[in-house]
Amino acid sequence: MDRAEPRTGTAAPLTRRPVLYNLGSGPRRLLSRMPKDGPFAGWSEVTVDLDPGNHPDIVADIADLSGAVADGAADLIWCSHVLEHFHxxxxxxxxxxxxxILAPDGAAVIRVPDLAQVMRRLDETDLERVLYTSPAGPVSVLDxxxxxxxSVEAGNLFMAHRTGFTEVSLARRMLxxxxxxxxxxxxxxxxxxAVGYIGSAANLKLIGQLIGPAQK
Known part of the structure; x- marks a missing residue:
């Protein structure tokens, strides 16, 4: 039997699909709400949540992802209405x-309630006055x-808040x-x-495309 001849030439470099890590994802996937041919075409999404009932890709507490997500695995982090649930x-x-877990030139997109806005709308005579209506129902200052x-009364203790932020306070803590x-x-x-960058702000336009549709 003839021996196989060694390959010659240079193999084409392997390319990696960019990855968005949706931390504290809840039951919904973010990129499923984005246009198929939009700015996130070719991206993959990994959902991470502590509640197995939300069927995430990874069941984990994002307070410690050391055993769940590798260093530099995320090109973008999406974390919407999650930080306020931590002490x-x-x-x-x-x-x-x-x-x-961010890759070089990665970015983290964090969304949280704004205590400054809430305090400006505070009516000390009616803490249960509705400020806006969310998918979960009416939201008051107390909420x-x-x-x-x-939601907490119904048994979903994951909905309890344990801290709060303003734009200035969260930006300072991220820096x-x-x-x-x-x-x-x-x-x-x-x-x-709050959008935090390491390295260059390479994904600035991409993030701008992401924030608008995600609020709906």
């Missing part, structure tokens, strides 16, 4: 974990600060954690976005 002393470790009370640049954007539901 305040846990936030530095959570943000450090985000930095660990924004402490978590959606109807302290090691993000090189942080930009904030006011949301449409008494909340805001």
């Amino acid at each position: 305040d002393h846990q936030i530095p470790a959570v943000l450090a974990g985000f930095l660990r 924004v600060i402490y978590g959606h009370r109807a 302290e954690a090691g993000f090189e640049e942080v930009q904030t954007h006011v949301g449409d539901a008494m909340d805001f976005w």
Whole structure:
């Protein structure tokens, strides 16, 4: 039997699909709501959630992803209405974990309730006055600060809030954690976005495309 001749030439470099990690995803996938031929065509999404009932790709507590997600695995992190569910002393470790799993030139998109907006709308005579209506139902000052009370009453303790942020306070904490640049954007539901970058802001236009449709 003739021996196989060794291959000659240079193999084509392997290309990796960019990956978005949806941390604290809940039951919905983010990219399924984006146009198939839009800016995220060719991306893959990995959902991570502590509640197995949400059927995430990875069941894990995002306070410690060391055994669940590899270093540098995420080109983008999406974390919407999740940080407020942690105790305040846990936030530095959570943000450090985000930095660990981000790839070079990666970015983290974080959405949280805005205590500054809430305080400006505070009516001390009626803490249950509806500020806006969410998919989970009406939301009052008490719901924004402490978590959606109807969901907690129904037994979903994951909905309880344990800390809060303003644009300035979260940007400061992200910079302290090691993000090189942080930009904030006011949301449409008494909340805001904080976008933290490491390296260049290469995904700036992409993130702009992402934030608008995701609010709907």
